[in-house]
Amino acid sequence: MLLSSDGYLSGEDISEALGVSRTAVWKHINKLREEGYKITSSTNRGYLIEKNAEVYSAFEIKRNLHTELIGREIYFYDETLSTNAAAKDCREAADGAVFVAVNQTGGRGRLGRSWVSGEDGVWFSLLLKPDILPAEVSLITLVAGLAVSAVIDGAGIKWPNDIILSGKKVCGILTEMSSEVTSLNYVVCGIGINLNIKEFPAELSDKATSVYIETGKLTPKAQFLASVLESFERYYLIFLEKGFDGCIDEYRKKCITLGKDVSIVRNGESFQAKAVDVSPAGELIIERENGDLEAVFSGEVSVRGLLGYS
């Protein structure tokens, strides 16, 4: 009510509209102030809210969100271990439910690494229940990478799914699933975006960056997350309808790995090749020194000369 009112709104009008006492209104106003809204109160005129105060909450994300599936339910935590774990704990929630945390105390990265997750980043997980095969789930990670890269100016994708800004990692994606051999129960796609982080610990600063470090601008988290969710829905619905084929041209354009020398580690052996394409199945197509083309499914691929890490 306060956000859609042009000027002051009297406590009496609010209490009548909501059927609660004036004291209850006053208590809720204080609760909103605790959430970060700036609300002026005047004895004669009532309450006035500052419309562009930055608040990070499920309500603010929803208010900026125009989607059908993604974010139908939003679970918001001031602090949780990991949003991927929260999503798995709530696997009965709706398809498209989003789990967001201000802080993660045990944020997880790929390959068992930890993920630094303080309050200046955007950490969330999508609970998805698509009608696809377990073998196709890795494509959701590529779709998510494409969706994030589309909303960060100048970002590219290091195959399969690291989002890179100015040669450093700005976003990571950890997709997990629960399935039988041929049938999928659910997918949790966890996305961590270094949005407003001011600086990284020394051991990460040559590998990691943030949107703030690269642009000098702070971005409101709720609006930003809503735009990521909208972008995800856009590509995800194309993917569900047409498969990765429907996204592949845009993915190729964003994929900074293509045309680069890569080193492939397979079965403990490492060799050099050139990355030439991404296949409709999401594999990286590499060209060996003898001209042979091969598809790389998984395993660590390091892009030489592009990043300070592998």
Ligand code: BTN
């Ligand atoms: C990577 O190693 O690149 C993947 C990092 C994924 C981090 C995100 S943050 C939200 C979600 N919760 C987690 O614990 N991890 C993912």
